[in-house]
Amino acid sequence: MFDLAVPRFDPCYYRAQFAIFAHHPDLVYLDNAATTQKPAAVLDAERQYYEYCNANVHRGAHRLAVAATDAFEGARATVARFINAASCDEIIFTRGTTEAINLIANTFGESPEQLSAGDEIIVSTLEHHANIVPWQMLAQRRGVLIKPLNLTTEGEIDLTHLAQLLASPRARLLAISHASNAIGSIQDIRAICQLAHQRDCKVLVDGAQAIAHLPVDVRALDCDFYVFSGHKAYGPTGIGAAYIRSDILRTLPPWQGGGEMIAVVSFSGTTYASPPQRLEAGTPPIAQAVGLAAALDWLSGLDREAMHAHESSLHRQLEDGLRQIPGVVIHGQARQKVSLTSMSFAPIHPYDVAQFLDNRGIAVRVGHHCAQPLIHSLGISGTLRASLALYNTADDVNRFLAALSETLEILA
Amino acid sequence: MNAISASSSTSLEPAASEHADPRFAHPFGNPGHANAIDLAELARQLDAAASWEAKNRLLVQLAKQLPDWSPEQKTPDRKVAGCESQVWLAFSPIKQAENNVSWQLAADSDSRIVKGLLALVLTAYNQRSDSGQFDFEAWLNERGMQRFLSASRGNGLRAITRTISEHWQNQPQPNRA
Numbered sequence: 016m017f018d019l020a021v022p023r024f025d026p027c028y029y030r031a032q033f034a035i036f037a038h039h040p041d042l043v044y045l046d047n048a049a050t051t052q053k054p055a056a057v058l059d060a061e062r063q064y065y066e067y068c069n070a071n072v073h074r075g076a077h078r079l080a081v082a083a084t085d086a087f088e089g090a091r092a093t094v095a096r097f098i099n100a101a102s103c104d105e106i107i108f109t110r111g112t113t114e115a116i117n118l119i120a121n122t123f124g125e126s127p128e129q130l131s132a133g134d135e136i137i138v139s140t141l142e143h144h145a146n147i148v149p150w151q152m153l154a155q156r157r158g159v160l161i162k163p164l165n166l167t168t169e170g171e172i173d174l175t176h177l178a179q180l181l182a183s184p185r186a187r188l189l190a191i192s193h194a195s196n197a198i199g200s201i202q203d204i205r206a207i208c209q210l211a212h213q214r215d216c217k218v219l220v221d222g223a224q225a226i227a228h229l230p231v232d233v234r235a236l237d238c239d240f241y242v243f244s245g246h247k248a249y250g251p252t253g254i255g256a257a258y259i260r261s262d263i264l265r266t267l268p269p270w271q272g273g274g275e276m277i278a279v280v281s282f283s284g285t286t287y288a289s290p291p292q293r294l295e296a297g298t299p300p301i302a303q304a305v306g307l308a309a310a311l312d313w314l315s316g317l318d319r320e321a322m323h324a325h326e327s328s329l330h331r332q333l334e335d336g337l338r339q340i341p342g343v344v345i346h347g348q349a350r351q352k353v354s355l356t357s358m359s360f361a362p363i364h365p366y367d368v369a370q371f372l373d374n375r376g377i378a379v380r381v382g383h384h385c386a387q388p389l390i391h392s393l394g395i396s397g398t399l400r401a402s403l404a405l406y407n408t409a410d411d412v413n414r415f416l417a418a419l420s421e422t423l424e425i426l427a
Numbered sequence: 428m429n430a431i432s433a434s435s436s437t438s439l440e441p442a443a444s445e446h447a448d449p450r451f452a453h454p455f456g457n458p459g460h461a462n463a464i465d466l467a468e469l470a471r472q473l474d475a476a477a478s479w480e481a482k483n484r485l486l487v488q489l490a491k492q493l494p495d496w497s498p499e500q501k502t503p504d505r506k507v508a509g510c511e512s513q514v515w516l517a518f519s520p521i522k523q524a525e526n527n528v529s530w531q532l533a534a535d536s537d538s539r540i541v542k543g544l545l546a547l548v549l550t551a552y553n554q555r556s557d558s559g560q561f562d563f564e565a566w567l568n569e570r571g572m573q574r575f576l577s578a579s580r581g582n583g584l585r586a587i588t589r590t591i592s593e594h595w596q597n598q599p600q601p602n603r604a
């Protein structure tokens with residue numbers, strides 16, 4: 016009998032599109048939250064761009080320049096479609112999540128219309144350093160205050176504490192991740208945006224860990240900013256995007272100065288191009304943008320509900336298996352998690368476990384996952400993180416669980 | 428293997444096995460210890476461990492012979508910055524022959540594998556009077572231990588050997604102090 020409730024998704028069909036697994040047939044790659052592998056569609060798109068239409072964009076009166084500009088602006092349209100932005104102009108290309116947040120801190124953060132000294136930026140304590148440090152730097156420059164937002168013991172946002180912080184009339188911005196890279200918690204961004212907007216506080220969502228796994232609709236979420244990296248969603252490194260809602264975007268001052276971002280330059284005064292070009296100085300990462308668009312198109316072509324069911328079922332298998340292994344502590348018990356799990360094995364050091372897993376061809380990450388405030392609040396110095404992607408299989412999870420049991424016995 | 432002679436010093440006082448501080452009473456590069464281990468012995472064991480798995484298991488075994496420090500001994504000034512795991516190093520002066528001093532080393536880590544590597548480091552540097560001239564990285568390379576010298580991991584190991592050499596260079600010689 017068929018189980019009609021579970022959509023069919025064959026990870027091996029997709030896995031075959033990733034050359035890295037042909038070159039490393041025994042690899043169990045469970046470090047997807049750090050970066051995902053790249054399918055042929057992405058590698059081919061970048062190569063074809065260079066082979067058929069390489070030129071600089073927005074300049075040059077020749078057919079290659081037009082083709083390159085079309086490819087680049089087409090990529091912007093793909094990103095806009097993928098996250099359901101109202102307009103392509105709301106998408107700014109960046110090097111990744113980190114640069115996108117720095118861009119917002121240096122434009123929104125520097126705009127006197129948006130922030131003045133004494134205003135407050137609420138930052139959740141589970142954020143990646145990329146969503147903490149740029150705000151601390153801004154706080155030093157502009158005299159704004161950072162308000163850390165507490166978590167519940169399960170690793171979700173403490174909504175009572177959020178309400179308290181939002182009660183301040185100076186709360187101007189909430190910086191929060193859609194999904195945590197360290198413990199996987201998915202936040203209810205839509206509800207959080209509603210709360211914040213009632214108090215006239217804007218919301219920046221770090222979507223680095225969500226973009227490959229969850230449907231993202233910036234208009235349904237009703238966030239003001241949404242940022243992500245291409246390389247965590249099967250796309251190239253060196254490219255990411257910031258969605259900035261148009262009414263805010265219009266008010267933002269430029270950030271970096273240079274070519275592409277200007278209207279008229281003269282020594283008596285320079286005027287700037289309108290967004291998005293105003294915020295993209297210099298020659299952009301054109302081939303990478305094309306590669307990112309190929310990745311998002313490739314993802315859109317999958318049955319994403321079936322993909323999500325597959326990832327969730329592997330994740331359940333992983334956590335159920337971990338609960339059977341003595342000495343394993345799982346960190347993060349949020350009701351909704353992306354397909355990653357952080358764990359520790361005190362007194363055994365996660366680094367030692369990772370070495371023995373590596374001996375067996377299993378790739379995981381250990382450390383504080385660039386989320387030191389969170390990891391320290393858990394009372395530990397680091398975890399071992401296993402993170403899944405659509406090409407992982409039940410066999411990958413079984414091999415990981417078996418190797419982990421053996422390793423913990425060796426190290427006991 | 429000329430490195431061996433460096434650890435076979437004479438007239439050691441106090442003998443490692445009798446060192447008042449139990450952290451220093453380990454066998455690594457301590458000829459006075461009942462089960463003393465020198466670099467030649469370590470080289471033999473590492474060379475016999477053919478796979479990465481075997482090498483890692485050996486490091487874990489070596490770590491067991493290095494005394495655990497108490498929490499009070501793990502002070503920030505003993506900590507080596509720049510390692511993936513926590514590493515603590517301590518030095519105790521040893522008077523050898525006239526005008527010939529060296530240092531007795533002790534170390535601990537919260538990682539077993541790193542602690543095993545520390546056992547190698549201690550064996551290489553313990554009680555040497557030649558200001559830490561020994562090329563530990565070359566020795567590790569000869570043992571096929573390149574993996575521990577790769578960009579991400581090597582930094583931690585280099586931070587440890589650098590701390591030891593700097594100690595040699597910066598500390599007043601104990602018999603002149």
Ligand SMILES: Cc1ncc(COP(=O)(O)O)c(C=O)c1O
Binds near residue numbers: 110112113143244
């Ligand atoms: C939640 C989160 N935010 C931000 C980042 C930073 O992304 P990138 O290094 O691609 O800029 C990461 C990646 O590690 C992440 O997981």
